[in-house]
Amino acid sequence: MPRYNPKEVEPKWQARWRGAKSFETQSENAKPKYYVLEMFPYPSGRIHVGHVRNYAMGDVIARYKKAQGFNVLHPMGWDAFGMPAENAAMQTGSHPAKWTYSNIDVMRGQLQLMGLSIDWSREFATCDPAYYVHQQRMFLEFWKEGLAYRKESQVNWDPVDQTVLANEQVIDGKGWRSGAPVERRKLSQWFFKITDAAEDLLSALDDGRLSGWPDNVKLMQKNWIGKSKGLQMRFPFAAETSVPKGFEGGVEIFTTRPDTLFGASFIAISPDHPLAILLAESDKGLAKFIAECASSGTSEEAIEKAEKRGLKTALETGHPFDDRKLPVYVANFVLMGYGTGAIFGCPAHDQRDYDFATKYDLAIPPVVLPDGADADVYTLEGEPYIGPGKIFNSDFLDGLPVEDAIAAAIKKIEQMDLGKGVTQYRLRDWGVSRQRYWGCPIPAIHCSTCGIVPVPVKDLPVKLPEEADFSVPGNPLDRHPTWKHVDCPTCGGKARRETDTFDTFVDSSWYFARFASQPKDKPMTREVVDSWLPVDQYIGGVEHAILHLLYARYFTRMMKQCGHVSLDEPFANLFTQGMVVHATYRDESGQWLQPDQVIVEKGAALRADNGKPVKIGAIEKMSKSKKNVVSPDAIAETYGADAARWFMLSDSPPERDVEWTDAGVEGAWRLIGRIWDAISAAPGALKNLDMSKPNVTDADKALRQATHAAIDGVTSDIEHFRFNKAIARIYEFINVLKKESGAGKWARAEALGALSQLVAPFIPHLAEECWETLGGKGFICDAPWPKADKTLLAKDELLLGVQVNGKRRGEILVAADAANETVEQAALSDEGVQRHIDGKTVRKIVIVPGRIVNIVAN
C-alpha cells in the first residue's frame, strides 16, 4: 500500500481543478447563487496561520454550498493601500508599489498552495488604478449628491517630524519616531455624511434586514451609533457676569439627564469650545491650559483616560429653576464633537462629574433617591448613584421616577423657551482624508478663483506619481515637485491638486461589489451586482465589528443613492471568527522578535541566536508590527495543505480566539493517514454501490447507522459553523469504521464514499484522491452532498441517568418508547439509587423524556 504523499497529490489536484476551471464562476447560471466572502487581506508580507484559519473556514462553506447545488462565487483580492507600505519605503527605500506587489505575489502563491476553491480570475488589488478609478468616479457622484463635503477636524500633529500621525503612531502622547509630545491640530478635510444615515443604519439592526448577523456585533454597532434622546438648552449668564461677545444667550448645553437639573453644581465646556477659545485670547492661564489639553492624542481612549482636569473661568451662569449660580469651567473631559461641547455637571449622579466635583471641591447635592432609601437621612457614600429611583430635592420634579422626570423637565424648559428636547447621535461623520502617499488620490482641485472643483471624469483616474521622496516624514504628494501643479479645469488658471488620499476603509467599503461585476467603464454593472448581492456569507475578524462593517453598510447606501446597486445591506449573514493569538517577544533593546527567533523554556525566554534574555509580552492577535506571526509554510511543507487546514479548524470553535501552539499537527497528519489507509484498501468500492442493496445484517445496520449519523451531524455542524464539532464527529465515525468488521461490502462502500465526501470541504486534495481510488464519478468537488436517511437515526434503547436530589446516582437502560411508570420502576430499583433513597421518603419524581430522571427524596 503506497504511503499518502501530499507533495505529489496536492499539486496534482490543484492543476486538475485549474484545468477544469472548477472554481471559475459564471454569472449566468440556472442554479441559485451563493456568494461566500472572507474579508480580503492586507498584503503585509506573508500569509500567517490566522489567514489560513479564516480562508479555510470560507472554503469549507464554499465547497459545501457547491456540493449543495449552488452557483458559488468565492473571490479573493488585496486591500493593498495603507501605512505599512509607506513605512517600509521610509525604512528600506523600496517603493510602496513594489513592496506591495511583491508581497501580493508571495501571498497569492501561499494561498494557492492551500487549495482554496477561489475564483482567481476575479482577483484585483485596491492599489490598481483600474480599481480606484471607479472609487474616484463614485466620489465625484457622492460630492455632487452632497454626500461628501469638507470641514475642519483635528489630527495628531508631530511638531518635530512636521507630519500627521495615526493614532497607532502616538505612544503615551508622543510621536513614535520623534518622541516629541503630539499636538492636536485643525485641518480642513473631506468627510462622508454618514450621520445622515444614522437612523437607518440603526433601524436596520433591528428590523430584520440584518437577521443573519450575530447579536454582539449588532449591539456594538448600536452603541457606536449611540442614539440618545435628551435636552438641548441654554444656561443664561448670571446678572453680575460680564457677558462675552457673541454668547449673549448663555451657554448651550446638551444633557441626557435633565431630571437631575436640580443637582447641577457647575457648567463645563470643552477646551475646543468657541467660548473657551474666545476667553483664552485675554487669559494666558486659560490659553496655557487649553494648549495642555491639546497635547494628548485625538483618540477617545487617550482623552477618556487622561486625568480629569478643569480650569475655572470668571464666568457664572444662573439656573433655570432657582437662583443659584453655577461656575463655568473649561474641562478636558468634555468633547467638542458630541452634543454642543458643553454640559452641566451633576456630580451626585454621574461618575465623571463626581470625580471632577470632588477634585475641585464643588457641591454634590443628591436628587435621585434609590428605591427604599429614606430621603431624610440619605447620603452618598464615596461614589455617585447612577441607578433608578425617585427624584427629590427638586421642587416640581419631586416624587417622579427618573423617566417621567426627564419628560417633565424637558417640557418645562420648552415652556420657558430655554431649549428643546432633541435626539442626539454619538456617531460622527466619516473623515476620509489622509495626508499620505499610498492611498487613492482624492480627485479634487483647489483653485484660488473657482474654489474647490472636481476633476472632470474624462481626466480620471488621478494616478499617484511614480516618483516620490520617502526619505523624510510628511506627505510625499504635498512636497512632490510637479504632481500637484495643474490647471483649473474650470477657469484654466494655475491651481493645485488635492494632496489628501482616501482612508483605506473607503477601498474596502465596496470591493465586494466589484468582485461580482468588473466592467471597464463603470464601477459595476447594476443587473450583475444585483444578481450576486447581498454576500450570503461574510466571514472576518471581530476586530472589524464596528468600523469596516459600518462604513461598508453606509457606502452601499451611497452607491444605492447613485444608482449602482439596489440594496442597502451588503452582507446578509455575518460570521465573526476569533483571532489566532500568540505571545509577543521583545529583546533587551525593545525590538520585537518573531516566535522562531525565541526559545521558551519553563516560562523564561531566550534569544535563539545569542542566548540573551527575552521579555515575554502579552498574548495578542498576530500582527506584523509586533512580529508575533507564525507562518503556515513549515506545516504545509512537512505535512501538506490538507493537514494544515484540518488542524486549523480542529478543536477550537471558530468564533473563539485560539492561541497558536505547534502541538497537534501530528494528529491531523495521522488522521490523513488513517483515512487513506481505510480507502486505499478498498479500490473501486463505489462500483459495488451500483449493485442492488443486499439483505442487511445487524452489522450492516450498525455501520449504516454510524454513516448516516455522521452525514446528518456533519451537515448540520457545517451549516452552523461548528467546524470543530464536525471534525470531532468525523473522528468518531472513523473510529467506528475501523472497529466494524462484520459489515458487508455494500455498507462499507457506502461508508467510505460518505467519509470521502464529508471530509472534502476540509481536506479537498485527499478527498479527490480517495474519490478517484474508490471509483467515484468526476471530481468530488462537483459531487452532490450526501443525504442522511433519517429512518436510520432513531434509536431503540436509551441510557438514562438517574439523579437523587440532583446528584447522579445511577443509570438505567430503557426502551425509547417506555411509559413513565416503567421508567420510574426501573429508576427506583437501580442499585445506586436504592442506596441513596434508603430510609428517605420519595417526594417527587421528575422525568424528562429521553434525558434524565430525578428523584426528590428526604
Add this chain to the structure above:
RNA sequence: GCCCCUGUGGUGGAAUUGGUAGACACGCCUGACUCAAAAUCAGGUGCUGCAAAGCGUGCUGGUUCGAGUCCGGCCAGGGGCACCA
C-alpha cells in the same frame, strides 16, 4: 475610562441550549511490533482516596426538583474606541 466578548481536566475543547460534566483530539502512562529508535497499533488517563466515597466548570451570592448553561456582585484575559488593517 466607555462598549462588546471569553473563563470547563496537564492542554485545545464537548455538553442535544436548564437535564448523566469532560465527547473528540493533543499530551502523558502501559503494552504490542522492532536488535534499537521512529512510525504504527491496542489499552488507560478530571482531582483526592487502597477502597467506600467525596470533590469538581474563574470567585461569590441567588433562582430551580436540577445550573457549565439563567439572574446579581466581583476577579482575570482579549477585542474595539473613529488615522493599524
